Amino acid sequence: MDIDALNAEFGIAGTLRFVEGRSGFLMIEVENALATATITPFGGQVLHYRPREAPDDLLFLSDQAHFTAGKENKGGIPICWPWFGPDPEGQGRATHGFIRCLPWTLHVCEELEDGSTRIHLGITDDEATRAIWPLPFELGVEILVGSTLAVTLVSRNRGDHPMRITQGLHSYFKVGDATRIRVLGLEGCRYIDKARGAGDARIVQDGAITVGAEVNRIYEAVPARLAIEDPVLGRRIGIDTRHSRTCVVWNPWIETCREMEDLGDEDYRRFICVETVNTASEVIEIPPGQEARIGADYRVESL
Numbered sequence: 001m002d003i004d005a006l007n008a009e010f011g012i013a014g015t016l017r018f019v020e021g022r023s024g025f026l027m028i029e030v031e032n033a034l035a036t037a038t039i040t041p042f043g044g045q046v047l048h049y050r051p052r053e054a055p056d057d058l059l060f061l062s063d064q065a066h067f068t069a070g071k072e073n074k075g076g077i078p079i080c081w082p083w084f085g086p087d088p089e090g091q092g093r094a095t096h097g098f099i100r101c102l103p104w105t106l107h108v109c110e111e112l113e114d115g116s117t118r119i120h121l122g123i124t125d126d127e128a129t130r131a132i133w134p135l136p137f138e139l140g141v142e143i144l145v146g147s148t149l150a151v152t153l154v155s156r157n158r159g160d161h162p163m164r165i166t167q168g169l170h171s172y173f174k175v176g177d178a179t180r181i182r183v184l185g186l187e188g189c190r191y192i193d194k195a196r197g198a199g200d201a202r203i204v205q206d207g208a209i210t211v212g213a214e215v216n217r218i219y220e221a222v223p224a225r226l227a228i229e230d231p232v233l234g235r236r237i238g239i240d241t242r243h244s245r246t247c248v249v250w251n252p253w254i255e256t257c258r259e260m261e262d263l264g265d266e267d268y269r270r271f272i273c274v275e276t277v278n279t280a281s282e283v284i285e286i287p288p289g290q291e292a293r294i295g296a297d298y299r300v301e302s303l
Ligand SMILES: O=P(O)(O)OC[C@H]1O[C@H](O)[C@H](O)[C@@H](O)[C@@H]1O
Pocket: 072, 074, 095, 096, 194, 216, 217, 248, 249, 250, 273
């Protein structure tokens, strides 16, 4: 569908329009009384979100992000599905699943009474997805752009057998200086340390998380309320999660950042990923015909 046709069918005068963005990628631009946001139907990914009164974007988006068909884009909130992390069956399939690299279909764009804007996108199995992963599914993402940003992922099993998935909202938060932030809410939680290659050993988090080396951890049994305190941008990002007891915290630090072609050399200072996930021991089994959800609400508060 071309941009004019999309604007005619789904555009909302003065609030929501479709535009050609970086490298010609289709973008949905939202500007309502409460916030501005950019979403791309490729991967159902939120790329930008800024509440009206806030000076800075909530999210980091890499200047080196691929914006090439079939490749993932680093930044915003990529959706990892139907597996989070490496291929669970060791077949060499892409990290974090395949759904973040595919175009999704637009279902609904609407204004709600409180002034927020609701966008609903979806993707269903087809020949191409079944060649990678054989199961019949329907996946939807609901994005609410208001004074907070709310993202909810709904997975439906369209098959006759139970469907096992892991998944995640791989949120990249913009920070003033990663070496000066504190991630709060995970104190006392046990984590698997992927950066240290310590296998499945669980380590107990002592105090707030700070970044002074590569951080790549899977926290288990986490509370539903987390926060990132950022003295440089003078703000606190609040993350309220739904249907997730697992959280991945990732910052690549200097060497890994340099090795990644889709990050600039200094980008490790510009973001922290605090990801709302189901992974490790939190595998989700969806019975035939049933749904599973995962979601998060993000808010920005001044310090
Ligand atoms: O480069 P990507 O496939 O998007 O993954 C980026 C990162 O995502 C997660 O946070 C993982 O824990 C990291 O190991 C990985 O490097």
